[in-house]
Amino acid sequence: MKIGFPRALFYYDYFPFWSGFFNHLDIELKISPSTHRQIMEDGLKRANDETCLPLKLLAGHIQALKDVDAIFLPRMVSGEENAYNCPKFLGIPETLLAAVPPGMPVLSAVINWRKGQRQVLKDLQILGVKLGKSRAEIHKAFLRGHECQQQYQESRGAGWNFEEKIKELESAGGGTLKKSNGNCMVIAANVPQTPSKPLRITLIGHSYLVQESYANLNLLQRLREKAEVSLIQHVEPKEAEAHLSGLRKKLFWSHAKQIYGAGNKFVEDPTIDGIIYLTCFGCGTDSMVQELLAQKVRKHHKPYMVITLDEHTGEAGLVTRLEAFLDMVERRKAREGYVSAYGKCLDSHSNTL
Ligand code: SF4
CATH class of the missing domain: 3.40.50 (Rossmann fold)
Known part of the structure; x- marks a missing residue:
């Protein structure tokens, strides 16, 4: 199964989790290309005029996903115990259904850490049923995703973002880039510092x-x-x-x-x-x-x-x-x-x- 994952909005904060989760379930993730003019224009046509730019870009990235079996649009309600994400995150996927190509299935999952880990797991089990996976498999995939997300969070400051960090390490040749069986990238060295500037x-x-x-x-x-x-x-x-x-x-x-x-x-x-x-x-x-x-x-x-x-x-x-x-x-x-x-x-x- 190949699932489309839009390179927008929640991608920049939560992709490590979903990458570890789906890879553990042996499901391929296809990410939409980096934003270009056509993606922006397609997003503007399909998103609500009143909404913010990142939501418009997300609508464009959804349309850029080709040759996939379904598109994944998670509802990221809360990423920590005492806080919520912005209400526009909560309206996904419903607010973006107009951008989904006709006939394309949409997969979603609710992630609400305010309600605790048990509830997050329960909600992921609902997604697991749709994917034909057992409860035990979903539990292991959740732990893998969680581990990937934590590794990413802990490497804050070692680079600039998930993708660039990996590219910088590869081109510098000084770091060790381990690719684990769950396809979760682990960065094992600091990225070389750029020469200091006066400002x-x-x-x-x-x-x-x-x-x-x-x-x-x-x-x-x-x-x-x-x-x-x-x-x-x-x-x-x-x-x-x-x-x-x-x-x-x-x-x-x-x-x-x-x-x-x-x-x-x-x-x-x-x-x-x-x-x-x-x-x-x-x-x-x-x-x-x-x-x-x-x-x-x-x-x-x-x-x-x-x-x-x-x-x-x-x-x-x-x-x-x-x-x-x-x-x-x-x-x-x-x-x-x-x-x-x-x-x-x-x-x-x-x-x-
Ligand atoms: S916080 Fe909400 S309204 Fe602001 S840019 Fe993000 S999604 Fe849009």
Whole structure:
């Protein structure tokens, strides 16, 4: 059996789990190609106009899956005990059925860690029945997937994302890449560090925006050419959690907790010269978290830029803004003793960033 797995949204955070799970069951996963123009256009035609860019891209990737027996669209309700994913994750697969080619079967599974491991296993058993697998097989596949996901989480910071980590190690030839029988990649060496650059910039945003190079117009790569870049995805969850204090109410969306907690850590880090927040038009959680973080940034007088992506974002505009921002950070660092003579007054009395 060959199952299609779209290279979008949940792919960037949860693919290691599903890869280990399906490979243990001897089911081949076919991943859609990297995003290109046609995928984006197909997604725009089939997704709801009001939805966010990552959902539109997911609709395009679903249509790009050819020669498969079914398409897999999991409903990732919650990835940890005390938080939920964004409500748009919860609406999958129903909200995307219009993008599924006619006659193509859709497989789904509910993953809700808030209800505990026993419930996750129960829900996977329902998927197992559809796949013709026994309870024992599903249990073993679940453990394998869980192990793969943990290995991926623990290797945070060793590379840039699941795919790039593997490519970097292979090309460097210095690391050991083990391919276990469950096809779960284990990285056994640190990725060589890129030569240090004079500027240190943090790029904040959802993994599926930061690492989606077609939609973000290669922003991460452009930035890495000019500065040392830190990502919130490289921050340990415990460390991000420790920086959540000070909020009157708890954040209950996983991505929002990661963005605000890890973002806060970088805002308070004096070695970080500037912060870029990458968001997309129509993101409900970012509309709140971005403002919370902006307030913190103003207090710490850090250069800060928000880039909002949508399907119309043009390359020239993005490159100009990026270069202007980096020039400003560089000048400020070199000539103003790191504290702007004007910014203090402006920052405390206005919302101007
Ligand atoms: S968190 Fe924002 S970008 Fe992500 S799925 Fe939800 S609305 Fe879309």
